[in-house]
Amino acid sequence: MQPLTKYRVQIEIITLALFAAILRFFELEKRVFHHDEAAVGHFTYQLFTNGVYLYNPAFHGPFLYYATSPIYALAGDTIFTSRLLPGVFGVLMIPLVFTLRDRIGRRGAIIAAFFLAISPSFLYYSRFFRNDMFVAFFMLAAIICILKYNDKRNLFFAAGAGIFFGLSASAKENTYIYIAIFTSYLALICLLDIISKKPLQPWRSIKKHHQATITILASFLIVYALFYTDFFSNPHGFATSFESALTHWYRMHTTERVSGPPYFYILILLLYELPIVIFAAIGAIQKPEKPARFRIFLIYWTLTSLAAYSYLGEKVPWLTIHILLPMILLASTTLNETLQKHQNNNPQTRQILVAIFITTTLLLVFSSLQLNYHNYTDPAEPLIQAAQPPQKFQEMLDKIDEVANHWDRYNTEIHVTDTAIETQFLWYLRHYENIRWKVKTDSQLNAPLIVVHDTDAPKVQNKLSNQYQRLDSAKMNWYWFKTKDITPEYILWREMKNPPDEYGITLFYKYPPKS
Numbered sequence: 001m002q003p004l005t006k007y008r009v010q011i012e013i014i015t016l017a018l019f020a021a022i023l024r025f026f027e028l029e030k031r032v033f034h035h036d037e038a039a040v041g042h043f044t045y046q047l048f049t050n051g052v053y054l055y056n057p058a059f060h061g062p063f064l065y066y067a068t069s070p071i072y073a074l075a076g077d078t079i080f081t082s083r084l085l086p087g088v089f090g091v092l093m094i095p096l097v098f099t100l101r102d103r104i105g106r107r108g109a110i111i112a113a114f115f116l117a118i119s120p121s122f123l124y125y126s127r128f129f130r131n132d133m134f135v136a137f138f139m140l141a142a143i144i145c146i147l148k149y150n151d152k153r154n155l156f157f158a159a160g161a162g163i164f165f166g167l168s169a170s171a172k173e174n175t176y177i178y179i180a181i182f183t184s185y186l187a188l189i190c191l192l193d194i195i196s197k198k199p200l201q202p203w204r205s206i207k208k209h210h211q212a213t214i215t216i217l218a219s220f221l222i223v224y225a226l227f228y229t230d231f232f233s234n235p236h237g238f239a240t241s242f243e244s245a246l247t248h249w250y251r252m253h254t255t256e257r258v259s260g261p262p263y264f265y266i267l268i269l270l271l272y273e274l275p276i277v278i279f280a281a282i283g284a285i286q287k288p289e290k291p292a293r294f295r296i297f298l299i300y301w302t303l304t305s306l307a308a309y310s311y312l313g314e315k316v317p318w319l320t321i322h323i324l325l326p327m328i329l330l331a332s333t334t335l336n337e338t339l340q341k342h343q344n345n346n347p348q349t350r351q352i353l354v355a356i357f358i359t360t361t362l363l364l365v366f367s368s369l370q371l372n373y374h375n376y377t378d379p380a381e382p383l384i385q386a387a388q389p390p391q392k393f394q395e396m397l398d399k400i401d402e403v404a405n406h407w408d409r410y411n412t413e414i415h416v417t418d419t420a421i422e423t424q425f426l427w428y429l430r431h432y433e434n435i436r437w438k439v440k441t442d443s444q445l446n447a448p449l450i451v452v453h454d455t456d457a458p459k460v461q462n463k464l465s466n467q468y469q470r471l472d473s474a475k476m477n478w479y480w481f482k483t484k485d486i487t488p489e490y491i492l493w494r495e496m497k498n499p500p501d502e503y504g505i506t507l508f509y510k511y512p513p514k515s
Helices: 003-025 035-050 063-075 079-098 106-118 120-126 132-152 155-171 175-195 201-208 210-228 236-255 264-272 274-285 293-311 317-341 347-373 392-406 419-428 454-463 488-493
Strands: 414-416 449-453 469-478 501-509
Touching: 003 079, 003 106, 003 120, 035 063, 035 079, 035 419, 063 079, 063 155, 079 106, 079 120, 079 132, 106 120, 106 317, 106 347, 120 132, 120 264, 120 317, 120 347, 132 155, 132 175, 132 317, 155 175, 155 210, 175 293, 210 236, 264 274, 264 293, 264 317, 264 347, 274 293, 274 317, 274 347, 293 317, 317 347, 392 419, 392 449, 392 469, 392 501, 414 419, 419 449, 419 469, 449 454, 454 469, 454 501
Parallel strands: 414 449
Antiparallel strands: 449 501, 469 501
């Protein structure tokens, strides 16, 4: 590589990484915590304050908690510090994807980095306190390590692959879907070798790479054990974690707790990620000019990911990024090869492809900016799961803090009668020390701050003195989408004709009597 070219690549990486960082950290704390963010925030705070962590597959692996707890110690326990690491890992995917430029081309790497930076799905969940961005980063890093090992036969890269697999498994259980996809691809390659009358070739390959296989497995198990045994203080966790994860998520699959049609992810991808879908589809059907083993792998990865997540009974929007990751790589590879191919011999085709790319990418950018900086709590956005509170929930939280400042601050008494609000309030009221949970509405309610379900509000209000004031809010809202809702106004502006349904809550509050 010439010095000038190397310098140019470094400039491209830095520019795109800065672009991604600005998008991820701008007003990062503005959106009120989603239900799941509040839950993992509470568990992280428990680890930070009490040193207590117990693995619960419903809230995924321990990596997020152990990685975020030191940030709380250094910079405080806030929404910004909670979302900091997903944002950092989202930025780190930019230089990571550039290590693939020998396979997807320099121009392909730039396109992939741009999509990773601005994609509505990747950007939204890089600004979200959950595990999916860690998994996307770790699995891409693991694949890169395997490719590097394949090129250089250095066990250092095999160990790196195992470490990243282990970190990913310590972050979230859908890592096993990735591993199943990757191992099934290798098994398919071995099967094709047997069919092509090379029966000894697979076994020779296994024998040739047995040291790398052992290295990957050993490094994976060490990292896995480190996290799931609470850094070797709970050996029992190593044996039970995998079984409990498998049992829990199989149950979620069969009960379809959060269900959706088989085409759930296809609709989201078409609405938000259109240029990526178009050029990934072209790449899947287009005949390559030269042997393209890596593109074949990307096609396999994309199709099997789409099939796996579409089959699972639990359908949630954040899983979109695990289908989108190989799709971005495939689309970027296709764009690089296709534009290069038609540069001289078919300029008209090239112009058409460029026009499609620019038009659909502008729509993607517009959708991303709307979602992440304007509609970030609007349930008309399908990427926003229903457990996201509307922004007016923040008004209630601000009012609680304001009233408490007039009483005994964090010692102010608070009564909570609505049990369904506890998850959110366990995080938001974490500093308050005088909270009574599960208070019966027919009991004596005289605290300065009282939170009730909106259907109980009239009954409670009749019991309270006229010192109390009322503030209505909601802990979540949602739409039941119908075919007639999909209009041009909806596609462009997410305009709905009716207001969303909501889970209403009410705050009753009073100020101290004036002396």
